[in-house]
Amino acid sequence: MNSEDCIFCKIVAGTIPSSKVYEDDVCLAFNDLNPQAPTHVLVVPKEHFDSLDTAVGEQKQTLGHLMLTAAEIARQEGFAEAGYRVVINTNADGGQTVFHLHVHLLGGRPFVFPPG
Ligand code: AMP
Ligand code: ZN
Numbered sequence: 001m002n003s004e005d006c007i008f009c010k011i012v013a014g015t016i017p018s019s020k021v022y023e024d025d026v027c028l029a030f031n032d033l034n035p036q037a038p039t040h041v042l043v044v045p046k047e048h049f050d051s052l053d054t055a056v057g058e059q060k061q062t063l064g065h066l067m068l069t070a071a072e073i074a075r076q077e078g079f080a081e082a083g084y085r086v087v088i089n090t091n092a093d094g095g096q097t098v099f100h101l102h103v104h105l106l107g108g109r110p111f112v113f114p115p116g
Pocket of ligand 2: 009
C-alpha cells in the first residue's frame with residue numbers, strides 16, 4: 001500500500017484524529033476505535049511498512065521498540081502482572097485489515113488460546 005493512502009500514516013501525521021496514549025520518535029500508541037478488551041491500544045511505527053511479512057532486517061530495532069513499548073504501556077495500565085495479549089495480525093488469514101504494521105495490546109480481561 002502507498003503510505004499516502006494509509007490511515008495509520010494519517011494518524012501519525014495528525015491529519016486524522018486519534019486518542020493518543022504514548023508517543024516517541026519511533027512510534028505512536030493510540031486507543032483502538034473498536035476495542036476488544038477494556039484496554040485495546042495500537043502501537044504503530046511512525047515509519048510505514050505494510051506488515052510483519054514485508055519487514056526486513058532494517059526494521060529489527062523498530063519491531064523490538066514496538067514490543068517494549070507495548071510492555072511499558074501494559075505496566076502503566078496496571079495489568080502487566082495479571083497478564084495481557086500482544087498481537088500482530090498478518091495478511092489475510094491473519095486477519096490484518098490495515099496494512100501499516102501495528103501491535104495490538106489487549107488487557108484488562110482474561111484471554112483464551114488459541115484465538116479465533
Ligand atoms: P488489524 O485488523 O489487525 O489490521 O487491526 C486494525 C485495527 O485498527 C482494528 O482493530 C480497527 O478497529 C482499528 N482501527 C481502524 N481505524 C482506526 C482509527 N481511525 N483509529 C483507531 N483504530 C482504528
Ligand atoms: Zn502507513
